[in-house]
Amino acid sequence: MPVTIDRTASSRRTPQQPARLSLTPAPGGLDGMWWPRSRALTRELPTLTAALSAHWGRITGVTVHPAHWPVVPHWVSVAGRTVQVSCSTEVQDPHRLTVSLPDGRRDVLVIPPETGADAAAHLMAGDDGDAAARKEAADRIDARTREEAWETDGGAGRAVVPDPAHRVGRALARGSAEVGEP
Template identity: 35%
Template sequence: MTGHEAWPTSNPDTGAGAPAPVRGGVRLRMKPHTATRGHVDGAWWPRSHDPAREFPGLVLAMSSWVGPVRRVSYHVDDWDKTRRELTVEGWSVTVVGFPMLDANTVVVTGSNRRQMMLLVVPPDTPGGLARAVLRSAAGPDTVASVEEILVSNGIRLDRRTLARPEVVESEPGQGRMTRQPELVERSRT
Protein backbone atom coordinates (compact mmCIF):
# COMPACT_ATOMS: atom_id res chain seq x y z
CA MET A 1 0.00 0.00 0.00
CA THR A 2 1.36 3.46 -0.80
CA GLY A 3 1.09 6.68 1.17
CA HIS A 4 -1.78 9.09 0.76
CA GLU A 5 -1.21 12.34 -1.08
CA ALA A 6 -3.09 15.52 -0.34
CA TRP A 7 -3.07 18.41 -2.77
CA PRO A 8 -6.03 20.49 -1.57
CA THR A 9 -6.36 24.20 -1.99
CA SER A 10 -7.91 26.58 0.50
CA ASN A 11 -10.08 29.62 0.15
CA PRO A 12 -8.99 31.84 3.07
CA ASP A 13 -10.50 35.24 3.63
CA THR A 14 -8.86 37.81 1.41
CA GLY A 15 -9.78 40.81 3.57
CA ALA A 16 -7.27 43.25 5.03
CA GLY A 17 -4.68 41.57 7.21
CA ALA A 18 -5.60 38.07 6.05
CA PRO A 19 -2.87 35.79 4.74
CA ALA A 20 -2.53 35.43 1.00
CA PRO A 21 -4.41 32.53 -0.58
CA VAL A 22 -2.54 29.23 -0.74
CA ARG A 23 -0.64 29.02 -4.02
CA GLY A 24 -1.42 25.77 -5.75
CA GLY A 25 -1.92 22.69 -3.61
CA VAL A 26 -0.42 21.53 -0.35
CA ARG A 27 2.48 19.19 -1.11
CA LEU A 28 1.80 16.59 1.55
CA ARG A 29 2.18 12.84 1.64
CA MET A 30 0.99 10.73 4.58
CA LYS A 31 1.66 7.18 5.66
CA PRO A 32 -1.33 4.84 5.36
CA HIS A 33 -3.23 4.35 8.63
CA THR A 34 -2.03 0.73 8.70
CA ALA A 35 1.66 1.68 8.31
CA THR A 36 4.44 0.77 10.70
CA ARG A 37 4.84 3.40 13.40
CA GLY A 38 8.00 5.43 12.88
CA HIS A 39 9.46 8.82 13.76
CA VAL A 40 7.13 10.66 11.37
CA ASP A 41 3.62 10.16 10.04
CA GLY A 42 4.34 11.71 6.66
CA ALA A 43 6.07 14.64 4.99
CA TRP A 44 5.20 18.14 3.84
CA TRP A 45 7.01 20.35 1.33
CA PRO A 46 6.09 24.01 1.91
CA ARG A 47 6.94 26.72 -0.62
CA SER A 48 8.46 29.19 1.85
CA HIS A 49 9.56 29.68 5.46
CA ASP A 50 6.55 31.94 6.19
CA PRO A 51 4.13 30.27 8.63
CA ALA A 52 1.31 32.74 7.91
CA ARG A 53 1.44 31.76 4.24
CA GLU A 54 2.12 28.01 4.61
CA PHE A 55 0.32 26.80 7.74
CA PRO A 56 -3.28 27.54 6.63
CA GLY A 57 -3.07 25.04 3.75
CA LEU A 58 -1.43 22.47 6.02
CA VAL A 59 -4.14 22.97 8.65
CA LEU A 60 -6.88 22.34 6.08
CA ALA A 61 -5.17 19.27 4.67
CA MET A 62 -4.38 17.73 8.08
CA SER A 63 -7.94 18.04 9.37
CA SER A 64 -8.65 14.80 7.48
CA TRP A 65 -6.17 13.00 9.75
CA VAL A 66 -6.45 14.72 13.14
CA GLY A 67 -9.84 16.43 13.04
CA PRO A 68 -10.09 20.21 13.27
CA VAL A 69 -6.52 21.40 13.85
CA ARG A 70 -6.08 23.44 17.01
CA ARG A 71 -2.28 23.69 17.19
CA VAL A 72 0.79 23.59 14.97
CA SER A 73 4.15 23.23 16.73
CA TYR A 74 7.40 23.78 14.86
CA HIS A 75 11.15 24.16 15.37
CA VAL A 76 11.61 27.88 15.98
CA ASP A 77 14.75 28.20 13.81
CA ASP A 78 13.13 26.61 10.75
CA TRP A 79 10.49 29.30 10.22
CA ASP A 80 10.12 33.08 10.02
CA LYS A 81 8.47 34.84 12.98
CA THR A 82 4.68 34.81 12.99
CA ARG A 83 1.67 35.57 15.15
CA ARG A 84 0.89 33.06 17.88
CA GLU A 85 -2.59 32.48 16.48
CA LEU A 86 -3.96 32.07 12.96
CA THR A 87 -7.56 31.92 11.84
CA VAL A 88 -8.18 29.29 9.18
CA GLU A 89 -11.66 29.09 7.66
CA GLY A 90 -13.23 30.37 10.85
CA TRP A 91 -11.36 28.36 13.44
CA SER A 92 -8.52 29.50 15.66
CA VAL A 93 -5.18 27.67 15.41
CA THR A 94 -2.41 28.20 17.95
CA VAL A 95 1.06 28.35 16.37
CA VAL A 96 3.99 27.64 18.71
CA GLY A 97 7.72 27.50 18.01
CA PHE A 98 9.92 25.31 20.21
CA PRO A 99 13.72 25.37 20.14
CA MET A 100 13.92 21.73 21.29
CA LEU A 101 11.50 20.22 18.75
CA ASP A 102 13.34 18.25 16.08
CA ALA A 103 14.52 20.44 13.20
CA ASN A 104 12.59 19.98 9.96
CA THR A 105 9.43 18.80 11.70
CA VAL A 106 6.00 20.14 12.56
CA VAL A 107 3.53 18.57 14.95
CA VAL A 108 -0.13 19.06 14.09
CA THR A 109 -2.64 18.59 16.92
CA GLY A 110 -6.37 18.19 16.42
CA SER A 111 -9.20 19.15 18.77
CA ASN A 112 -9.35 15.55 20.00
CA ARG A 113 -5.62 15.80 20.99
CA ARG A 114 -4.60 13.49 18.17
CA GLN A 115 -1.12 14.48 17.01
CA MET A 116 0.88 13.73 13.90
CA MET A 117 4.50 14.61 13.30
CA LEU A 118 5.53 15.54 9.78
CA LEU A 119 8.96 15.80 8.25
CA VAL A 120 9.27 19.24 6.65
CA VAL A 121 11.14 19.14 3.36
CA PRO A 122 13.10 22.42 3.14
CA PRO A 123 11.25 24.75 0.74
CA ASP A 124 14.24 25.35 -1.54
CA THR A 125 14.89 21.64 -2.12
CA PRO A 126 14.97 20.74 -5.84
CA GLY A 127 11.75 19.07 -7.03
CA GLY A 128 13.07 15.58 -7.72
CA LEU A 129 14.80 15.34 -4.35
CA ALA A 130 11.80 16.77 -2.52
CA ARG A 131 9.42 14.26 -4.09
CA ALA A 132 11.82 11.42 -3.15
CA VAL A 133 11.80 12.61 0.47
CA LEU A 134 7.99 12.80 0.46
CA ARG A 135 7.80 9.20 -0.80
CA SER A 136 10.42 7.96 1.67
CA ALA A 137 8.83 9.56 4.72
CA ALA A 138 5.38 8.23 3.79
CA GLY A 139 6.56 4.71 3.05
CA PRO A 140 4.49 2.18 5.01
CA ASP A 141 7.61 0.55 6.52
CA THR A 142 9.61 3.74 7.17
CA VAL A 143 10.93 4.00 10.73
CA ALA A 144 13.96 6.21 9.97
CA SER A 145 14.53 9.53 11.72
CA VAL A 146 14.06 12.85 9.94
CA GLU A 147 17.80 13.24 9.50
CA GLU A 148 18.17 9.70 8.14
CA ILE A 149 15.39 10.24 5.61
CA LEU A 150 16.86 13.53 4.40
CA VAL A 151 20.44 12.24 4.19
CA SER A 152 19.47 8.98 2.49
CA ASN A 153 17.80 11.04 -0.23
CA GLY A 154 20.87 13.22 -0.83
CA ILE A 155 20.07 16.19 1.41
CA ARG A 156 22.46 17.27 4.13
CA LEU A 157 21.32 20.02 6.42
CA ASP A 158 23.50 23.06 6.93
CA ARG A 159 23.18 23.41 10.70
CA ARG A 160 23.88 27.16 10.54
CA THR A 161 20.56 27.71 8.79
CA LEU A 162 18.87 24.38 9.63
CA ALA A 163 16.18 24.29 6.98
CA ARG A 164 18.38 25.14 4.02
CA PRO A 165 19.36 21.97 2.17
CA GLU A 166 22.76 21.28 0.77
CA VAL A 167 22.58 18.60 -1.89
CA VAL A 168 25.34 16.03 -1.55
CA GLU A 169 26.22 12.76 -3.14
CA SER A 170 26.08 10.22 -0.36
CA GLU A 171 25.40 6.60 0.21
CA PRO A 172 22.22 5.71 2.10
CA GLY A 173 22.93 5.55 5.81
CA GLN A 174 25.88 7.98 5.74
CA GLY A 175 25.97 10.98 8.03
CA ARG A 176 23.40 9.74 10.55
CA MET A 177 22.81 12.02 13.49
CA THR A 178 21.58 11.30 16.98
CA ARG A 179 17.91 12.10 17.38
CA GLN A 180 16.97 14.64 20.05
CA PRO A 181 14.52 13.47 22.71
CA GLU A 182 10.95 13.85 21.55
CA LEU A 183 9.23 16.66 23.47
CA VAL A 184 5.74 16.22 22.08
CA GLU A 185 3.84 13.05 22.88
CA ARG A 186 2.25 11.54 19.79
CA SER A 187 -0.55 9.04 19.63
CA ARG A 188 -2.40 7.13 16.96
CA THR A 189 -6.03 6.38 17.57
Protein backbone atom coordinates in the same frame (compact mmCIF):
# COMPACT_ATOMS: atom_id res chain seq x y z
CA MET B 1 -14.06 63.37 -7.15
CA PRO B 2 -14.86 60.59 -4.66
CA VAL B 3 -12.89 57.36 -4.87
CA THR B 4 -14.34 54.01 -3.89
CA ILE B 5 -12.08 51.17 -2.91
CA ASP B 6 -13.51 47.70 -3.18
CA ARG B 7 -11.69 45.41 -0.73
CA THR B 8 -13.87 42.38 -1.43
CA ALA B 9 -12.04 41.35 -4.58
CA SER B 10 -8.46 41.87 -5.49
CA SER B 11 -6.92 41.17 -8.85
CA ARG B 12 -3.52 40.71 -7.17
CA ARG B 13 -4.55 37.73 -5.08
CA THR B 14 -3.62 34.37 -6.45
CA PRO B 15 -5.52 31.27 -5.45
CA GLN B 16 -3.77 29.20 -2.79
CA GLN B 17 -2.04 26.15 -4.13
CA PRO B 18 -2.74 22.84 -2.43
CA ALA B 19 -0.35 21.65 0.27
CA ARG B 20 2.46 19.39 -0.93
CA LEU B 21 1.80 16.62 1.53
CA SER B 22 2.26 12.87 1.91
CA LEU B 23 0.38 11.16 4.74
CA THR B 24 2.20 7.85 4.47
CA PRO B 25 3.19 6.77 8.00
CA ALA B 26 6.93 6.26 8.42
CA PRO B 27 9.23 4.75 11.03
CA GLY B 28 10.27 7.05 13.85
CA GLY B 29 6.75 8.14 14.68
CA LEU B 30 6.24 10.22 11.54
CA ASP B 31 2.66 10.46 10.33
CA GLY B 32 3.54 12.13 7.05
CA MET B 33 5.78 14.56 5.18
CA TRP B 34 5.19 18.17 4.14
CA TRP B 35 7.11 20.17 1.53
CA PRO B 36 6.22 23.86 2.01
CA ARG B 37 6.71 26.34 -0.82
CA SER B 38 8.40 28.92 1.44
CA ARG B 39 9.49 29.56 5.02
CA ALA B 40 6.57 31.95 5.62
CA LEU B 41 4.43 30.11 8.17
CA THR B 42 1.63 32.68 8.00
CA ARG B 43 1.22 31.78 4.32
CA GLU B 44 1.97 28.05 4.51
CA LEU B 45 0.17 26.87 7.67
CA PRO B 46 -3.43 27.70 6.66
CA THR B 47 -3.12 25.52 3.55
CA LEU B 48 -1.43 22.72 5.49
CA THR B 49 -3.87 22.72 8.39
CA ALA B 50 -6.84 22.79 6.02
CA ALA B 51 -5.48 19.75 4.17
CA LEU B 52 -4.69 17.91 7.40
CA SER B 53 -8.11 18.73 8.88
CA ALA B 54 -9.73 16.96 5.95
CA HIS B 55 -7.85 13.76 6.89
CA TRP B 56 -7.33 13.92 10.65
CA GLY B 57 -10.17 16.12 11.90
CA ARG B 58 -10.10 19.41 13.79
CA ILE B 59 -6.62 20.75 14.43
CA THR B 60 -6.20 22.66 17.67
CA GLY B 61 -2.54 23.63 17.44
CA VAL B 62 0.77 23.37 15.65
CA THR B 63 4.25 23.28 17.21
CA VAL B 64 7.40 24.04 15.22
CA HIS B 65 11.09 24.47 15.99
CA PRO B 66 12.06 28.11 15.29
CA ALA B 67 15.45 27.25 13.73
CA HIS B 68 14.13 27.11 10.16
CA TRP B 69 11.28 29.61 10.35
CA PRO B 70 12.17 33.33 10.35
CA VAL B 71 8.80 34.31 11.85
CA VAL B 72 6.58 32.09 13.98
CA PRO B 73 3.07 33.53 14.35
CA HIS B 74 1.06 32.96 17.54
CA TRP B 75 -1.92 31.77 15.53
CA VAL B 76 -3.22 31.29 11.99
CA SER B 77 -6.76 31.46 10.69
CA VAL B 78 -8.12 28.33 9.06
CA ALA B 79 -11.64 28.16 7.66
CA GLY B 80 -12.91 30.82 10.06
CA ARG B 81 -11.24 29.29 13.12
CA THR B 82 -8.03 30.06 14.93
CA VAL B 83 -5.26 27.49 15.22
CA GLN B 84 -2.64 28.18 17.89
CA VAL B 85 0.99 28.07 16.75
CA SER B 86 3.81 27.57 19.23
CA CYS B 87 7.51 26.95 19.03
CA SER B 88 9.75 24.74 21.12
CA THR B 89 13.51 24.33 21.00
CA GLU B 90 13.73 21.71 23.73
CA VAL B 91 11.14 19.15 22.72
CA GLN B 92 10.65 19.79 19.03
CA ASP B 93 12.97 18.34 16.36
CA PRO B 94 14.01 21.12 13.90
CA HIS B 95 12.64 19.14 10.95
CA ARG B 96 9.34 18.12 12.53
CA LEU B 97 6.06 19.86 12.86
CA THR B 98 3.69 18.55 15.54
CA VAL B 99 -0.03 18.85 14.93
CA SER B 100 -2.27 18.82 18.01
CA LEU B 101 -5.70 17.21 17.71
CA PRO B 102 -8.43 16.78 20.33
CA ASP B 103 -7.48 13.09 20.63
CA GLY B 104 -3.68 13.37 20.52
CA ARG B 105 -0.93 14.59 18.24
CA ARG B 106 0.68 13.74 14.93
CA ASP B 107 4.23 14.42 13.72
CA VAL B 108 5.08 15.51 10.20
CA LEU B 109 8.57 15.72 8.68
CA VAL B 110 9.18 19.13 7.09
CA ILE B 111 11.13 18.90 3.84
CA PRO B 112 12.97 22.22 3.34
CA PRO B 113 11.27 24.41 0.72
CA GLU B 114 14.58 24.83 -1.13
CA THR B 115 14.69 21.11 -1.90
CA GLY B 116 14.64 20.22 -5.57
CA ALA B 117 11.51 18.59 -6.96
CA ASP B 118 13.16 15.20 -7.57
CA ALA B 119 14.69 14.99 -4.08
CA ALA B 120 11.42 16.09 -2.43
CA ALA B 121 9.39 13.57 -4.42
CA HIS B 122 11.90 10.88 -3.43
CA LEU B 123 11.59 11.79 0.26
CA MET B 124 7.80 12.07 0.17
CA ALA B 125 7.46 8.72 -1.56
CA GLY B 126 9.26 7.11 1.37
CA ASP B 127 12.10 5.74 -0.76
CA ASP B 128 14.72 6.51 1.89
CA GLY B 129 13.84 3.60 4.13
CA ASP B 130 13.42 5.22 7.54
CA ALA B 131 12.84 8.47 9.36
CA ALA B 132 16.52 8.86 10.32
CA ALA B 133 17.54 8.78 6.65
CA ARG B 134 14.86 11.34 5.77
CA LYS B 135 15.93 13.63 8.62
CA GLU B 136 19.59 13.31 7.58
CA ALA B 137 18.66 14.22 4.00
CA ALA B 138 16.72 17.27 5.26
CA ASP B 139 19.73 18.28 7.39
CA ARG B 140 22.04 18.06 4.36
CA ILE B 141 19.65 20.16 2.28
CA ASP B 142 19.36 22.80 5.03
CA ALA B 143 23.14 22.93 5.51
CA ARG B 144 23.67 23.37 1.76
CA THR B 145 21.07 26.12 1.44
CA ARG B 146 22.49 28.01 4.47
CA GLU B 147 25.97 27.88 2.91
CA GLU B 148 24.64 29.01 -0.49
CA ALA B 149 22.78 31.91 1.16
CA TRP B 150 25.91 32.90 3.06
CA GLU B 151 28.00 32.90 -0.12
CA THR B 152 25.45 34.77 -2.26
CA ASP B 153 24.73 37.35 0.45
CA GLY B 154 28.37 38.47 0.61
CA GLY B 155 29.48 36.09 3.34
CA ALA B 156 32.85 34.49 3.68
CA GLY B 157 34.50 33.61 0.44
CA ARG B 158 37.84 31.93 0.02
CA ALA B 159 40.31 32.70 2.77
CA VAL B 160 42.99 35.10 1.64
CA VAL B 161 46.40 33.83 2.67
CA PRO B 162 49.19 36.39 2.34
CA ASP B 163 51.94 35.45 -0.07
CA PRO B 164 55.29 35.09 1.76
CA ALA B 165 57.06 36.82 -1.16
CA HIS B 166 54.76 39.81 -0.63
CA ARG B 167 55.82 40.02 3.03
CA VAL B 168 59.50 39.89 2.04
CA GLY B 169 58.96 42.69 -0.46
CA ARG B 170 57.17 44.85 2.13
CA ALA B 171 59.94 44.26 4.70
CA LEU B 172 62.66 45.20 2.21
CA ALA B 173 60.76 48.30 1.14
CA ARG B 174 60.65 49.46 4.77
CA GLY B 175 64.33 48.72 5.22
CA SER B 176 63.77 45.93 7.69
CA ALA B 177 65.88 42.78 7.69
CA GLU B 178 63.20 40.84 9.58
CA VAL B 179 60.85 39.04 7.20
CA GLY B 180 58.54 37.96 10.01
CA GLU B 181 57.57 41.57 10.88
CA PRO B 182 54.21 42.65 9.56
